Amino acid sequence: MKVKTPIPKAKELDSTLSLINEGFDFLPSRRKELKSDIFETRLLGQKAVCIAGEKAAAVFYDNKYFKRKGAAPKPLKKTLFGEGGVHVRDGEDHHHQKRMFLSMMTPERLEEVKRMAIQELDAKVDQWETQDEVILLDELEEVLSRAVMHWAGLPFKESDVKQRTQELVAMVDSFGGSVNRLKEGAKARKSHEEWLEGIIKEIRSGVYNPPPYTAAYIVAHQKTPEGKLLDLHTAAVDLNNAYRPMIATAYLIVFGAMALHQYPETKAKMQADEDNYSHMFAQEVRRYYPFAPAMAAKVKKDFVWHGYHFKKNMLVILDLYGTNRHPDSWDRPEEFVPERFQNWKGSPFSFIPQGGGDHHMGHRCAGEWMTVMVMQSFFKYLATNIRYTVPDQDLTYDMARMPTMPKSHFVIRDVQKLRARPDNVLFHEQSQTVVQSRVH
Numbered sequence: 001m002k003v004k005t006p007i008p009k010a011k012e013l014d015s016t017l018s019l020i021n022e023g024f025d026f027l028p029s030r031r032k033e034l035k036s037d038i039f040e041t042r043l044l045g046q047k048a049v050c051i052a053g054e055k056a057a058a059v060f061y062d063n064k065y066f067k068r069k070g071a072a073p074k075p076l077k078k079t080l081f082g083e084g085g086v087h088v089r090d091g092e093d094h095h096h097q098k099r100m101f102l103s104m105m106t107p108e109r110l111e112e113v114k115r116m117a118i119q120e121l122d123a124k125v126d127q128w129e130t131q132d133e134v135i136l137l138d139e140l141e142e143v144l145s146r147a148v149m150h151w152a153g154l155p156f157k158e159s160d161v162k163q164r165t166q167e168l169v170a171m172v173d174s175f176g177g178s179v180n181r182l183k184e185g186a187k188a189r190k191s192h193e194e195w196l197e198g199i200i201k202e203i204r205s206g207v208y209n210p211p212p213y214t215a216a217y218i219v220a221h222q223k224t225p226e227g228k229l230l231d232l233h234t235a236a237v238d239l240n241n242a243y244r245p246m247i248a249t250a251y252l253i254v255f256g257a258m259a260l261h262q263y264p265e266t267k268a269k270m271q272a273d274e275d276n277y278s279h280m281f282a283q284e285v286r287r288y289y290p291f292a293p294a295m296a297a298k299v300k301k302d303f304v305w306h307g308y309h310f311k312k313n314m315l316v317i318l319d320l321y322g323t324n325r326h327p328d329s330w331d332r333p334e335e336f337v338p339e340r341f342q343n344w345k346g347s348p349f350s351f352i353p354q355g356g357g358d359h360h361m362g363h364r365c366a367g368e369w370m371t372v373m374v375m376q377s378f379f380k381y382l383a384t385n386i387r388y389t390v391p392d393q394d395l396t397y398d399m400a401r402m403p404t405m406p407k408s409h410f411v412i413r414d415v416q417k418l419r420a421r422p423d424n425v426l427f428h429e430q431s432q433t434v435v436q437s438r439v440h
């Protein structure tokens with residue numbers, strides 16, 4: 001970890017515009033310029049300390065030093081996260097709600113979401129065989145939205161699928177600072193939360209009875225530590241948190257499909273799948289391609305780290321994307337090399353595309369296991385269950401857009417199914433071996 005003293009300041013007085021204009025590159029490029037993994041700036045007028053790397057992540061995810069209350073910017077709460085949900089809680093209040101999320105993620109339920117997603121994909125491929133071309137990102141958003149709403153125990157009619165998928169996509173696609181996307185995200189959240197509030201009321205009154213292991217049932221009946229049902233709005237926000245983020249997985253699957261195309265040797269390795277190659281490939285896609293740029297927290301109590309005085313309530317930003325490519329932890333970080341995960345020691349702080357630390361004790365993503373499982377099985381499916389061609393298209397991605405994706409959304413043609421049933425992927429059990437995150 002490089003730390004320059006005195007801690008340097010970013011060249012601009014307030015970096016909000018630079019963050020919007022430079023996106024994923026903003027934090028890594030300032031660190032490079034300033035030759036320091038800690039630097040100061042201002043964001044939305046507020047003093048902010050930006051940090052990166054494995055050691056920085058270990059401090060950031062230490063509950064002694066940081067809290068989430070007041071850290072997330074308001075627009076993000078109106079769109080991506082929702083208000084009052086698990087993301088913004090601290091202490092026992094957070095642990096209590098986090099246990100609820102983790103109770104949904106049993107090995108059986110993880111296998112089930114993977115199976116549902118593959119079955120939706122396999123059904124969709126029948127349509128793709130009749131189409132001239134397929135825009136993979138758009139199709140995967142619908143495939144995953146159907147699967148995950150079904151998994152969550154939500155009642156939806158065929159005629160609702162388009163609208164509900166668009167709402168989920170608008171929420172996930174909203175976070176990079178474009179005013180239009182923020183507006184769309186806020187509108188989508190309002191409509192989606194109203195729908196969920198109606199469902200939760202019906203579950204509570206016994207009109208609708210999803211199975212007791214589903215997210216819909218679990219959240220509707222979740223009680224606060226004081227023994228009261230969650231208020232209706234908070235319940236809708238956290239029910240949404242239990243399945244909406246699956247849409248993010250579509251972006252990463254598309255990046256992985258692009259990698260299979262751009263690094264053709266990976267396709268043959270995926271087909272052979274020796275040493276659990278499909279798992280290593282999914283991990284490398286999560287490390288290499290950009291999705292979540294950074295996380296914000298506030299200092300809980302004064303402390304000194306690397307000679308810098310972190311003062312109570314100071315805003316601190318952890319560079320997630322830059323930590324996944326930090327040269328202290330990764331050899332040749334700018335290269336796409338799935339095999340690097342073969343002997344990987346499994347640090348909970350150097351590889352943090354979905355947050356770091358411990359899933360139970362901290363804010364690390366509750367959906368990380370299912371993200372990896374779904375990605376792994378989709379990559380196997382793309383490499384072994386279908387054949388397709390990839391026409392010329394614009395596969396560049398804009399690092400200033402958050403989230404980002406290949407500009408063409410990855411178009412494929414001449415899709416042909418090679419196996420009548422996807423059993424090879426369905427019965428490839430993974431849930432015991434997905435992500436190690438325990439802090440030792």
Ligand code: HEM
Nearest residue numbers: 086087242243245246248249292354355363365366367371
């Ligand atoms: C590409 C896929 C995904 C990415 C990149 C992603 C990323 C993240 C990130 C960066 C965080 C915040 C970590 C922090 O606060 O420090 C998070 C938290 C969370 N994610 Fe995910 N996520 C993904 C998929 C999922 C899925 C599929 C689910 C559930 C179905 C999910 C549910 C959650 C929940 C409930 C939290 C809040 C955890 C807490 O505050 O304790 N995520 N995720």
